[in-house]
Amino acid sequence: MAAPSEARQRRRFGQRVLTDPARLFQHNAWDNVEWSEEQEANARRKVQENSSQLLPQEKQEEYEVNAKRYWDDFYKIHENGFFKDRHWLFTEFPELAPNRSSSQTGDSLHEFSTKEESKSEGLGRCENGHCSLETSTGSQLSLSRSTPGVCTQEEHRELQQRGGGFPGAAASYRVLEVGCGAGNTVFPILQTNNDPGLFVYCCDFSTTAVDLVQNNAEYDSSRCFAFVHDLCNDQSPFPMPEESLDIVILIFVLSAILPEKMQSTVTRLSRLLKPGGLMLLRDYGRYDLAQLRFKKGQCLSENFYVRGDGTRVYFFTQDELDHLFTTAGLEKIQNVVDRRLQVNRGKQVTMYRVWIQCKYRKAATPRP
Structure with missing residues (x-):
């Protein structure tokens, strides 16, 4: 029997490689799966087919004008039941948990992986074109309908006007x-990172989503500030000043905005980073399962689609993301494609996912 440390290493999320095709259905997911030329060609053909018919411009404008309503409706329907706990989070982004509490050690991450293995059904699911990333473990965030003592947006503005600083002003790691x-x-992050200097900000376009966060029993306004924010509106203020953040996280969010607004969004976010700060991204890659499943009539522009529920999604290449980040003045630390083969062992079905993961850093000293 392998020692516990050896077992943890063997099960570590992101390091499971399929070397023997006969073992295909022994696990729920295999990492870094190579595609054949035929598979790549088939994917290109499917994308050409489902993007051959674009939505009329007036319909596209309707989806842009009503974008907030579509996301509000999404969260009213699914609340926190669609996207599950992200088991891969600290493996892929250890920067988010530099100081773990005793209850959230490596054994806890091992426990997540064990739960992930134990499911007989495949990873992920797709609803209305939303393809979730994680296995359903049955553990969902605990919601409380009682309203905790949170700082509202109006109170925050009043605090700033009185010269009281900003939420998290005393924190050393934001x-x-x-x-x-x-x-x-x-x-x-709040459960795993017990750094007393940590403060986490979180925002969403959807008021419903932010309400879910603020009404969560684990929301702690002394360590967290949730607020509604429109990334595409340059006049929408952030609650923190420029060059005040250590990390900005973008997980399956940049793909949801208009491609022509992505550069200004990344540039604006980069200004919030301290010198040496990091921007972390994980998002949909070109030819992901979700892109291949779209039908004709759902394409807005090249590699940009609208789902059945009115929300939108773009599918990136590494070069596109590198251009967005470097144009914003950030330096590449990581830019990799994660090709994952997910398996439904009960139905003997395979699903090929393609995600891109990036880490870009703001220069510690200004460029000459």
Whole structure:
């Protein structure tokens, strides 16, 4: 029997490689799966087919004007039941948990992986074109309908006007998650990182999503500040000043905005980073399962689609993301494609996912 440390290493999320095709259905997911030329060609053909018919311009404008309503409706329907706890979070982004509490050690991450293995059904699911990333473990964030003592947006503005600083002003390590949804990244960070100087900001376009975060029983206004924010509106203020953040997190959020607004969004977010600060991204890659499943009539522009529920999604290449970040003045630390083969062992079905993961850093000293 392997020692516990050896077992943890063997099960570590992101390091499971399929070397024997006969073992395909022994696990729920295999990492870094190579695609054949035929598979790549088939994917290109499917994308050409489903993007051959673009939505009329007036319909596209309707989706842009009503974008907030579509996301509000999404979270009213799913609350926190669609996107599950992100087991991969601290493996892929250890920067988010530099100081773990005794109850959230490596054994806890091992426990997540064990739960992930134990499921007989495959990873992920797709609803209305939303393809979730994680296995459903049955553990969901605990919601409380009682309203905790949180700082409202009006109170925050009043505080600033009185010269009282900003939320988290006394913190030594500040993290912002953009597009926080129901809090499936924010709360694991707060639970796992016991750094007394940590303060986490989180925002979302959807008022419903922010309400879910603020009404969560684990929301702690002394360590976290949730607020509604429109990334695409340059006049929408952030609650923190420029060059005040150590990390900005973008997890499956940049893909949801208009491609022509992505550069200004990344540039604006980069200004919030301290010198040496990091921007962390994980998002949809070109030819992901979700892109291949779209039908004709759902394409807005090249590699940009609208789902059945009115929300939108873009599928990136590494070069596109590198251009966005470097144009914003950030330096590349990591830019990798994660090709994962997910397996439904019960139905003997395979699903090929393609995600891109990036880490870009703001220069510690200004460029000449």
